[in-house]
Amino acid sequence: MDQPHPTPRWTADGRVLATAAAALGLGALAGLAAYGVLAPSPRAPEPRRIPDDAPGRTARQARFGDFAVTGRSVTINRPREEVFAFWRHFPNLSQFMENIESVREEPGGLGIWTIRAPLGMTVEVRTRIVNERPGEQIAWRSTPDSDVETEGKVSFRDAPGGRGTIVAALVAWKPPFGALGQTVARLFAAEPSVQSRRDLKRLKMLLETGEIATNRNRKA
């Protein structure tokens, strides 16, 4: 990564290093309190926080530098190889990702995502795979000519007790500017956490049951 602004960097377990900075800020506040500046009453000092074991994407602060981050896990009652293979065949993604019209894969790990936007417009996101470990992880980053600057990864691991596969998806994107940016923001950033949650649920439905639940009573 060569951008001048802070960008999220994934560590092995998916935590974003920026949380360290946040923890430092808290630490400084706690220090002040200990000197009695903020807490003159004889209360116990605010304890020094230690980093916890939750994924970074669940932090109370949901932005890291210029990037917004969203992530979600789902457990799918199918073998890991099968789940990975389904995801790795990118054209499959449009079957369960509501806003994705299509995903094409071109040689060299280049992905071209056509995303539906309001008023019949579409937005093209171009990504390159930056890390792939078969059966375990796929990570991607947008190319310079993409409409949206984004990076993300999806990881696959065995659920405990033979319960299938845990799929964890993590997406970071830089909310873009300009007219197009507004549109994209509305569509992409409005409730991306809701969107990713629903998308992963649809993936689970598709792989576990072979179909996606609907209350529609008729085909059209």
Add this chain to the structure above:
Amino acid sequence: MRALTYHGKHDVRVDTHPDPEIVNPRDAIIEVTSTAICGSDLHLYNGVIPGVLSGDILGHEFMGIVVEAGPKSTLRKGQRVVVPFTISCGACFHCRNEDYSACDNSNPAEKQDASEALYGQPMAGLFGYSHLTGGYPGGQAEYVRVPFSDVGPIVVPDGLEDERVLFLSDILPTGWMAAENADIRGGDTVVVFGAGPVGLFAVQSALVMGAEQVIAIDHYPHRLELARGLGARIIDFTQTEVLDALLEMTGGQGPDAVIDAVGMESHGMRPDNLADTVKQKVGMGADRVGALRTAIMAVRKGGRLSIPGVYGGLADKFPIGAVMEKGLTVRTGQTHVQRYLPDLLRRIEEGEIDTTFLISHRLSLEDAPAGYRNFLYNQNLWTKVVLKPKWEKGRMQA
């Protein structure tokens, strides 16, 4: 097709809707031959369950004939089936554990947000029971699209008429699971609050499971008579101090297990229940938990509390201290209908369980609005209403 449609609180009408089609591969289309009004429908009718929209088709207890089966359905055209009110995929973690009403995959993804926000986890899909549980068109209709038709519906033999098997779809397994959740052992006294359909089937099930004594509590004489007919002792809470009576009827110890078959619209004039009623009426979101409070106070130390009655939100003045200090076990939930079907069908066929005693009125589907009104305002005598889509308007059999 014609279907009972929600228009607002205490306003349901039979409207014309487009016929359903096969949408997903595992679907089947059922032509309904019998469908019932459930106590749970009254919670919708009274407007105390959120997420019911004008235009929704209600109903979740139904049976009928398969008229079309999708390519992945295991049903065949012409089969007679009873359909569980819970929609379950059969493949997720919960379905594999036979916790069918906890299915992860039957509530459409875009419908799961509301119940996830309310309860921390999304609910499964149910027929005709608000958009919290999927907004699926319900069974008080001529035709129903049944998703996951290879997991839910149970095929019934032609010799068994509708009225002997219809209640397999909901209240019979609900009464059965309520008794199972009471973990009945030899010598036990089991108290059932509410002698409605669920309570009556809970009484019957508790006796089959070997309870020494079953006590049913209500204020409607006819419903109490039905309970007595099944072998229960009865308490009319308008005549008797329930807590005193239960102590005296158990040698001063308190009942071993209590079953709340009343739910969120408890009747009664006790001050706590009146306060709940006011809050529920003005939309403060409080469930009426009068019967539940009494049940918790009545049960013995280390006893079991089973709650088949439906609750939707929050409770005020919930005696959590009594639950903890007496060391109670609490078990509840929407019924895992599919888990019980083969066993209960066998018990019906062998004559061990009868369900027909419950039915007080049979009406045409067209007269369903009158059925709702009477099931709500005339509870003493209208114990259970079965609707017949094939009957002409005005025909009634009591």
